[in-house]
Amino acid sequence: MTSEAKAVVKREWKLEPESEYRFEMDPGTTLAIKLIVGHAEIFGFELVEGKWYLFGYECKAAVYTWQGCTIEVAGQPSTEYVSEETSMSAYANLHIAFEQMRVRALRKLRGSPPHSDEPGTPVEPPRVLVLGPENSGKTTVCKILTNYAVRAGQGWSPVYVNVDPSEGGWAAPGIVSSAPITGPISTYSPANPLGSAATTTPMSFTSNALLPLAYWYGHADIRKNPLLLERLIRNLGENIKDRFDNDPESRVSGLIIDTPSSFASGQGSNDPRHRLIKACIEAFNVNVIIVVGHEKLNVEMQRAYSSQLTVVKIPKSGGVVELEYAYRERVHNYQLHAYMYGQIIPAPAGVTNATIGGETFTDLALAPSSTVINFGDLSIYRIGAESMAPTSALPIGAKRVVSEMQPAAIDPAQPGSGLLNAVLALLSPLNPDENERYDEELLDLTISGFLVVTHLDIPRKKMTILSPNQGSVVGRTAVLGSFEWQEQ
């Protein structure tokens, strides 16, 4: 019998202090891990003793222990091993240094009497830009630093900023976004590396009900439209600044900014990365740059910025695996699927009462809505590049660069509109006051969510839209990018 052949595979691993159990998974498999005794954490997220935690969707993660522990693993990972070579102590030191900055900033804000500090110690909270090449574990570092901050018991809620459009974060790829983090972020699926944007499902973890602020870039590659990306970064910075002005105490928790790996190394002198790094530093008022395991980049950053801020190099995290292109593509699919339909991770045989990242119920299924609308019901635009007008149509003296930021309306009735299976970003409502409108307003609006065009009926001028919820999209505006998604 196959069911018996697939008998329960459960193994115990005893981990020495400051070591970690690393695993990778094959597509379509699930894994469950339980902490039997001791303390353990996954990228800074502490596990509760005796609870099964599920993993799926080719999750790659590591269970780390500071003081030693025993864990039980059910299911069959594709790779698993224990390593004592981690960079956790460096990350922990960073955390302590950032905590010092936070408490000093808080003290200043509350006007408490000065400590016996050395004079001249900075009293600004940490606003940290994390840079690193491909597969250096930037996101892991960001996640650990964020999790440690929210675990400090001080009510911190650092704002996590993700300016890597190829990384879906808490929703789907193509956006630059930010969210205040108030509770630990769990790791269970690459579809939600940074927790999950809010749903109507009641959640135990605030990190599974995040309220991100998101702008639509629409592409995975920063070189596709660097001007647009820069503008969105600056818009994001403005909103964060507003938030901090509104609640000065929230400012004290600081910012953690995750960046694309293409910020780390460029292609020639024309590469936009320097400009984008500079935009980040200005927009988010960065005061610490962390370079993850890249000496050349470290030197470069030291030279450019060490006069105005602190540049620290840290080693790359040990467990990082090379990710091939096909894997990233699959992850993008998982993300859009999870955005629309949620995620169900079945427990491996022999495991009962399992949790997904600690959430006590495993049925995180969501019901999107599919509606047929008229072509005219939704205004769809594309920004720049593909829609560039022929030079003859440009105003005299205008440079081509202008059109990179130009929204161009898309006519769904035109064959080759590129709309079928396209992921659209639904924009926040335009300014109701016509006089306040301007050409590039679309670039400065945050997005409400993602839509997918699942069917085009050109003769009848109708299209079918998959939307995450029942909310009407009629009369709204959406922007096309270069992402596509098809239900599999």
Next chain:
Amino acid sequence: MSIYSQSYPGHPPYGAASYTHPPLQSGYPYPYLHSNVAAPPPPPQPVYHYLDPASFRREFTTRLSELQVNSRPLIQNLSMLAQDYSKFAEIVAQCIEEHIRRVPPWMKLPAFYLLDAISKNVYEPYARHFASFVKPLFLETYGQVDEATRTKMEEMLLTWRTGSPAGKELFAVPPQIAIERGIWGDSAANYNSFSLSGRVTKAQVLSELEYTLGQKERALQANPYDTTSQNHVNVLYQLRKLVDAGVSQEELQQILNQLRTLIRQVPQPPTSSSSSNPTWPSQMTLPGSLSSTSYPPSSSAPTSGQPHQQHVIPPHAVKAEVGIFNPNAAAPQLAASKDNIASLLSTLVKAGVVSASTSVTPDNTKASAKVDDQDTQRADLEREFSRYYRNSILAQKIQLNSLDIMRKRPNVVNLLYDQLSLQCKQCGLRFADTVVGKKRMEEHLDMHFRQNRKATQNVGRGHSRSWFTSAEDWSHDLPPDVKGKGRENNTRSFNARVAAEEVAKREAELRAQYVVVSPGDEAKALSCPICKEQLKTEFLEEDEEWVWKNATKKDDRVYHATCFAEATAVKSSFAARLRFEKHGSRSGTPDTQSSRTTPPPDSRISRSKSPISPPRESKVVGTKRKVQSDDIAFGGNATPPFKKAALCS
């Protein structure tokens, strides 16, 4: 023998089978049932369908094992489970006893609270079952726990004196006496007596103080205009401080005596204080309100709206009740209590621990003073907590550079694990084992409770991904709903409150500024160049001069001080912004939208949104401003509306 053997005529003796318990909901205004959980408790109809004792035992044990901190929801749930399955009372009793003996000391108190809750709420047959082991269990536990927990246990023990539905000993007389003897020594045995023999311990006095204080506070909550209770509370707070600081044995005795007089409230002829008079039990308030003194969370719970119902209280006790709770009660009683207070105070003054000047002047301020006080206490604790953390963080020698980061051994285990020894077993989040930490954990568990309940209620309903938040809401940290928010909500509102106070203070300072009106100009109408409102004149008695209030002079022009401050202090204008949001019109900052109209990437300054423009541009925005400033009570009397609005924002 003492009064214990006596019972009130016409009332069934303790534990008599004839006693029937009133239905739970109408019976007692029990604090668990009125926790801050929004929805009323589910109807008694059990949702569980256990058929056999074994499954019930399993279920109850499992749920009991989750009771690790003082969580009202959990205690409430377990009590209701016990009520629904009173046929398994023996199992419940066994489970609780085993649980308390087995768990580590810090987990014992919550289980005792459960025992207490079930006994008082359901009473029959539970009190009977618990009575068989409550003495050894209590004393054994008392020997294992820390000081703070002991105090809590003592408070609880005091409520047991009158915890039964008839207002008598919850677990019969012998266990009550035995426990009290075990804790306070022989003197406790005379707790009904005016004249105390034997040594009185500080702990005992403090316990009774807390207990009395709790009663009075509850009385005050029930009736905010009860100035008598207000006074009592004030004095009791002072007393507590004094006793805490340490007073002589003689004074301890005196205070204890006074306390008992105070709480009795019934003007007793001297003869009635003989040891044979069963008056002590009659002083009781109600089981519900009494027991709530032992549950810290109730202090924050909005129990004030709960009427204090009166049940099975002997007629003369009811009269005493009126004395405590009803300000319209007979005048002689009020006078008597005032005398008591006076004598209490004089005791203190005589002891030289307090100067007469600090004595409480009976003030008729509203009961909200009390609430403010609690807020302040909480704020103080929070500050202390963060000060402690700050010091332990700053003590770590670490430099933010590549070398130090790589070289140092981080002390993070201490910070993330050891200092936070309480852990939520649902999500793993940790809290410090301190007053503030416990409070936060409690709020955190309440959040889980609400979420879990929502989850069960929502089973089978289609859920979906929500739209992302708007830039406006995001910047103001306004959740589209409260989903998933818990702990941080409280911190938030606390922070917001601190900020609001800050704003109100600055506001008041600005409004206090004035410009002297040049002689002869008194009749001249002058308007603020910014808001176009007329400046108000006022005659200053001391200086015998006419002045413009809330005014400042710049370059020979007189502005509202508040307007001018806003216009100039654009950068740090959160105060101004708060003021705008206050009256609920977040749209009052239309610049959020319009600021996007000039969005070249580098023009950050031009996009920075001052709520208003600098003076010389004021014409453009003048009209808009004017409307707003009217709403905001620029003319009216200043601060209160701000604060209020900020609090509920």
